[in-house]
Amino acid sequence: MTDASTATETKMTKSMEDIVALCKRRGFIFPASEIYGGINGFWDFGPLGIELKNNLRDAWWHDMVRCPPAGPDGEMLSIVGLDSSIIQNPKVWEASGHVGGFNDPMQTCRQCKKLFRADHVEEMVLESEWYQELSQIWPPKKIPSLDGLRHWARKNGKKSAPGLALVRDTNNVLQELEKIIKSTDDPGDVWASSNVLFGADCQIWPQDGVCPNCGGDLTEQRDFNLMFETHAGAVRDDANKVYLRPETAQGIFLNFKNVLDTSRVKVPFGIAQIGKAFRNEVTPRNYIFRSREFEQMEMEFFCHESEAKKLYEFWVQTRLDWWKSLGISSENLQRRDHDADELSHYSTACADIEYRYPFTAPGFGELEGIAHRGNYDLTQHQEHSGAKLAYFDQEKNERYLPHVIEPAAGLSRGVLVLLCEAYTPDPDRPSKVYMKFHPRMAPIKAAIFPLVAKEGMPEVAQKLYQELRTKYAVQLDIKQNIGKRYARMDEAGTPYCFTIDGQTLEDDTVTVRERDTLSQERINISQVATYLAEQIG
RNA sequence: GCGGGCGUAGCUCAAUGGUAGAGCGUCAGCCUUCCAAGCUGAAUGUUGACGGUUCGAGUCCGUUCGCCCGCUCCA
Numbered sequence: 001m002t003d004a005s006t007a008t009e010t011k012m013t014k015s016m017e018d019i020v021a022l023c024k025r026r027g028f029i030f031p032a033s034e035i036y037g038g039i040n041g042f043w044d045f046g047p048l049g050i051e052l053k054n055n056l057r058d059a060w061w062h063d064m065v066r067c068p069p070a071g072p073d074g075e076m077l078s079i080v081g082l083d084s085s086i087i088q089n090p091k092v093w094e095a096s097g098h099v100g101g102f103n104d105p106m107q108t109c110r111q112c113k114k115l116f117r118a119d120h121v122e123e124m125v126l127e128s129e130w131y132q133e134l135s136q137i138w139p140p141k142k143i144p145s146l147d148g149l150r151h152w153a154r155k156n157g158k159k160s161a162p163g164l165a166l167v168r169d170t171n172n173v174l175q176e177l178e179k180i181i182k183s184t185d186d187p188g189d190v191w192a193s194s195n196v197l198f199g200a201d202c203q204i205w206p207q208d209g210v211c212p213n214c215g216g217d218l219t220e221q222r223d224f225n226l227m228f229e230t231h232a233g234a235v236r237d238d239a240n241k242v243y244l245r246p247e248t249a250q251g252i253f254l255n256f257k258n259v260l261d262t263s264r265v266k267v268p269f270g271i272a273q274i275g276k277a278f279r280n281e282v283t284p285r286n287y288i289f290r291s292r293e294f295e296q297m298e299m300e301f302f303c304h305e306s307e308a309k310k311l312y313e314f315w316v317q318t319r320l321d322w323w324k325s326l327g328i329s330s331e332n333l334q335r336r337d338h339d340a341d342e343l344s345h346y347s348t349a350c351a352d353i354e355y356r357y358p359f360t361a362p363g364f365g366e367l368e369g370i371a372h373r374g375n376y377d378l379t380q381h382q383e384h385s386g387a388k389l390a391y392f393d394q395e396k397n398e399r400y401l402p403h404v405i406e407p408a409a410g411l412s413r414g415v416l417v418l419l420c421e422a423y424t425p426d427p428d429r430p431s432k433v434y435m436k437f438h439p440r441m442a443p444i445k446a447a448i449f450p451l452v453a454k455e456g457m458p459e460v461a462q463k464l465y466q467e468l469r470t471k472y473a474v475q476l477d478i479k480q481n482i483g484k485r486y487a488r489m490d491e492a493g494t495p496y497c498f499t500i501d502g503q504t505l506e507d508d509t510v511t512v513r514e515r516d517t518l519s520q521e522r523i524n525i526s527q528v529a530t531y532l533a534e535q536i537g
Numbered sequence: 538g539c540g541g542g543c544g545u546a547g548c549u550c551a552a553u554g555g556u557a558g559a560g561c562g563u564c565a566g567c568c569u570u571c572c573a574a575g576c577u578g579a580a581u582g583u584u585g586a587c588g589g590u591u592c593g594a595g596u597c598c599g600u601u602c603g604c605c606c607g608c609u610c611c612a
Binding site: 016017018021022024025027031034036037038039040096097098099108219226246279281282283285290344429430431432449451452453455457479480481482483484485486487488490499501502503511513518520 | 538539547548549562564565568569570571572573574575585586601602603604605609610611612
């Protein structure tokens, strides 16, 4: 209990700002196109960052595809890989619901700042208090009473429609209206000119609409569609509009039949994919947590409906354990089951694996989602494409669309979690901070140092370095004093340093300095590669 | 998208409207037989960008880009 609360306190002192600064300083993550002033929502991974990301990616691929865990009943699971195209036929995204699902144009009122769905505005205006009051004074197809309008603008209008031009700028608006009334005998024409009541400069009906709340003018309609659009082919028109994928999962469903026909897999089995995805987020925030270009590690596990529930529970637990196996502490991870009203209409269960990021602490933010998607996706693609996607089970003589369990993890978010988890302030050591990466994740696995740059030590170090670098990401550092070199490796999160000293020249032993404990032990120089292999796994 | 704050060396930050600096890092040399990031020295800036006011702008004004916080949004 004491340990836990102490650890939590340490966690609270981790500042995102400091983590970002270290990541820049040591070459983990840079702002994208920085020399041009950057671009909101995009990030570049530096030399250490890409090593870290590759290590996470490789671990996922190894543990999910090459060597998946045993299933809920101890059976061997079969999972195969895939790398589908980022751009697909645009009908894919109609079938998946991404085109229709999130493209409501929105408008904001310039006066009261309220946000409205554009297709609701007209109806809301007609129902609004101020419009009803106004239509009593100026019924359709009638010539209005200017005095009536003036009276309303100065009394009730101030309360019900303070943003309306007639209220904000009563005299000018009424002057305009008077001119119109004098210029025509047709009440219909006058009515058609009722825009003067609303226009900001008493000239036009606000092109983009009137605020139902206060009568102010609205901003133009803004599309909140999250998908990036581009065009396939040199000619730019709507006919060849295509989308950058907002998730990797759909590519898996598209190839379900291909994989089935070519890979000798039988349900239950999984298809896994790692790759970039793009979302035009309204508000990219929190470093690389919500960026517009990011990477996902997704797996669709196809199974019979009767097994889906059991497999769902299995995958939630398996994925949670996996993150822990990479050194993420239990207290910073949690499973959060979605409430019923949070679920998509087709989904029967969904759980997030959440991490306590410094910017969400003491709360948690999403890292991975495990969804029970039923057979919604295959059903959709079967209907929209006309292709037959059913699976035929020879043994049971049964044809069906498999249900699917989808563990979908953010690779970029995973890197962020590794960075946040590893960041460890330590006022007692020279670097004041070190990155406590799990050895399997560490961008640099080990460093090789001659204790001093003389007496043949550099030569021995060079030889050891050349041996190790054929297998591991290691660095050789000869310059400057040993403390400085240890400190540098602490900030890069290197778990082991091998140092050649005077004794090495006599008995072929080197010291291993352990990053977290600062402890040292001697091992034979010929055992270094074996030692590393054991530690890294 | 709205409101507020901010933008100076790789990082953290100084600099009354008057010659752009420090610490750390980096690099070089020295020292160093395990935490010594110690010593000496060097390189590094269109002060985010563009425009304006001024004899003179890092500083004041405008625009724009980016970052942070809060709203809004988050199939």
